Amino acid sequence: MSAHRIPARFYAPLAIGAPEPLRERPVRLERMIHFVPPHIEKIRAKVPQLIAEVDVVLGNLEDAIPADAKADARAGFIALAEANDFGNTGLWVRINALESPWVLDDILEIVPAVGDRLDVIMLPKVEGPWDIHYLDRLLAQLEARHGIGRPILIHAILETAEGVNNVEAIAGASPRMHGMSLGPADLAASRAMKTTRVGGGHPAYGVLADPTPGSSQGTAPRAFVQQDLWHYTIARMVDACAAHGIKPFYGPFGDFSDPEGCEVQFRNAFLMGCAGAWSLHPSQVAIAKRVFSPEPGEVALAKRIVEAMPDGTGAVMIDGKMQDDATWKQAKVMLDLARLVAEKDPDLAAAYDLS
Ligand code: GLV
Ligand code: MG
Numbered sequence: 001m002s003a004h005r006i007p008a009r010f011y012a013p014l015a016i017g018a019p020e021p022l023r024e025r026p027v028r029l030e031r032m033i034h035f036v037p038p039h040i041e042k043i044r045a046k047v048p049q050l051i052a053e054v055d056v057v058l059g060n061l062e063d064a065i066p067a068d069a070k071a072d073a074r075a076g077f078i079a080l081a082e083a084n085d086f087g088n089t090g091l092w093v094r095i096n097a098l099e100s101p102w103v104l105d106d107i108l109e110i111v112p113a114v115g116d117r118l119d120v121i122m123l124p125k126v127e128g129p130w131d132i133h134y135l136d137r138l139l140a141q142l143e144a145r146h147g148i149g150r151p152i153l154i155h156a157i158l159e160t161a162e163g164v165n166n167v168e169a170i171a172g173a174s175p176r177m178h179g180m181s182l183g184p185a186d187l188a189a190s191r192a193m194k195t196t197r198v199g200g201g202h203p204a205y206g207v208l209a210d211p212t213p214g215s216s217q218g219t220a221p222r223a224f225v226q227q228d229l230w231h232y233t234i235a236r237m238v239d240a241c242a243a244h245g246i247k248p249f250y251g252p253f254g255d256f257s258d259p260e261g262c263e264v265q266f267r268n269a270f271l272m273g274c275a276g277a278w279s280l281h282p283s284q285v286a287i288a289k290r291v292f293s294p295e296p297g298e299v300a301l302a303k304r305i306v307e308a309m310p311d312g313t314g315a316v317m318i319d320g321k322m323q324d325d326a327t328w329k330q331a332k333v334m335l336d337l338a339r340l341v342a343e344k345d346p347d348l349a350a351a352y353d354l355s
Helices: 047-053 067-083 103-114 129-146 161-165 167-171 184-191 231-243 259-272 283-292 296-308 325-344 346-352
Strands: 032-036 056-060 090-094 120-123 153-158 177-182 206-208 224-226 247-249 277-279 316-318 321-323
Touching: 032 047, 032 090, 032 283, 047 056, 056 067, 067 103, 103 129, 120 129, 129 153, 129 167, 153 161, 153 167, 161 167, 161 184, 167 177, 167 231, 177 231, 231 247, 231 259, 259 277, 259 283, 277 283, 296 316, 296 325, 296 346, 321 325, 325 346
Parallel strands: 032 056, 032 277, 056 090, 090 120, 120 153, 153 177, 177 247
Antiparallel strands: 206 224, 316 321
8 A cells, every 4th residue: 555645646735725736846045944932022023134134034933942932932923924024035933743732723823824924834853754744634724724825835854763764755745845954953862862962063973093003002193083973864864855856954053152063064964965954043144144055166167067068968178077967967056056046145146147
């Protein structure tokens, strides 16, 4: 028995009167998903300014919001969604986990009130496609009842061992899937990793170079190189997402006192195929912007490759390096992203010179 709908039914609405599921995901720049705690009025007051600075504003209702502030956070999110015009900046919400006592009210209050303004619901602690199917059907019913004209997309957090086991099925669970973020803090707990961090590396996780032949132990220092704890998971996530045409993201980096560590984690994710990362602190917005916008030098090279192979076939040499159909396609990925960035950022538009 297949766990999926048959192909011909995959794009059928899940409720009578719900909007048609999207066959292509909207093309949007989402370099940083900026988290705000919506129960804090002072922070809500800064949302108009944030809209101009970030690609996505996300109201966080889940972890980091105290139990006694859950209802205020939900009401605060509705208020900030109603009070602002988001233009082409995304409006997302992270609801509570499906087994929590808060999630049903999150969905049943937010979708009727501001579902027509909401781009994406971030769903935490997704364990398998069944979690996506549950929310998918419920959203279709609510969209139908409240006359919401376009489907609200779902973004899963990959933060349980079971979720990682099922990552491909989650990515392909529904046309409503927008993408996925690595949740390194919950994933560490779920896996019984022996860390106490939110993302990033660990100084003890690494590789020690072999002893120098002939030297006695302890005389010649042996190089120790820290390794990336998240490489394996990010690689699985990127492949699952790319195969299903959805977007992978790095999640949170919790050490705000280590901007360099944050930048390196974000850049590894970018180079491996991720579209963005979370910003939990205002200082991380600039880091994500820098990392997830291609470098002008790389864009210039991509332009030269595409210009040297106008129809994308054959092979040419540029600066001693072979280029062919495959590097042409890589160059195209870079140029498409640069075009998207240029629409939003006049400084980078000038640096990219894509006219
Ligand atoms: C994010 O939610 C995480 O657990 O890392
Ligand atoms: Mg989490």
